[in-house]
Amino acid sequence: MARLIIPTPLRKFTADQAVFESTGNNVKEVINQLIDEYNGLKQHLLDERGDIRSFVRIYVGDEDIHALNREHTTVEANSVVSIIPAIAGGSY
Amino acid sequence: MKKLELTAQAEDLMKSHSLQGFPNEICGFFYGKTVEGVKHVTVIKPVVNAKEGDQRRRFAIDPLDYMKAEQFVIAEGLEFLGxxxxxxxxxxxxxxxxxxxxLPSFSYIILSVQPEKVVDITSWTLNDDRAFEQEEIISNRNVNTSANKAS
Incomplete structure (x- = not known):
């Protein structure tokens, strides 16, 4: 099964689980399985249209799914999928 | 007020990194353990400021650096504190x-920097209303800290 890495700030919604194992065949299926298990994540990962939020990046291995087939990117049994929040800031 | 314990080495590494980067903003991660509600910072990891354009008032972190950080803490049995x-x-x-x-749960340490000196260090975390609350920084100069160079 593919392994999904939950970012630390979202683990309050996964009972502190860092890794979620999924049988999904593509990114959309993996994310949906995760949300089915931990519904509190939905508002943080998906927008009102059900699409992955713009400030959340999804990587399969070392590749941004924006450079692949987006939500339809294929996930293999040995894939590692990472949810990556945008990190930025500034002084004023 | 929540508490965050910072070793002398951790503080010194952040300060030297801050001065090296001046007048630009610099950024990095810190890891450690939470014990009885106190965040103990034991590892400092400087990260490249990936913000394109003017870095004097903005920073951004490359998603790959963030991904490596999450993998690092899992491998090392640490917590990603902020x-x-x-x-x-x-x-x-x-x-x-x-x-x-x-983001929730993270601590955000901010260093105020003048040309040759770090003049203030504060730490903040989000409350349930998505407002920042200040954390008390406890200085502990007797704890060993692992310090890593910027990648």
Whole structure:
């Protein structure tokens, strides 16, 4: 099964689980399985249209799914999928 | 007030990184353990400021660096406690831009930097109302700290 890495700030919604194992065949299926298990994540990962939020990046291995087939990117049994929040800031 | 314990080595590494980067903003991660509600910072990891354009008032972190950090803490059995960055020539108070991008549970250490000196260090975390609350920084100069160079 593919392994999904939950970012630390979202683990309050996964009972502190860092890794979620999924049988999904593509990114959309993996994310949906995760949300089915931990519904509190939905508002943080998906927008009102059900699409992955713009400030959340999804990587399969070392590749941004924006450079692949987006939500339809294929996930293999040995894939590692990472949810990556945008990190930025500034002084004023 | 929540508490965050910072070793002398951790503080010194963040300060030297801050001065090296001046007048630009610098940024990095810190890791450690939470014991009885106190965050103990034991590892400092400087990260490249990936913000394109003017870095004097903005920082951004490359998604790959963030991904490596999450993998690192899992491999090392540590907690990803938060993110530090500088405010060159500005107070160590979170900006609206900092608030907009902030994530729950993380601590945000801010260093106020003048040309040759770090003049203030503060730490902040989001409350349930998505407002920043200041954390008390406890200085502990007797604890060993692992310090890593920037990648």
């Amino acid at each position: 993110i530090y960055h500088t405010h060159p020539l500005h107070p160590a108070i979170p900006s609206e831009h900092d608030l907009k991008q902030a």
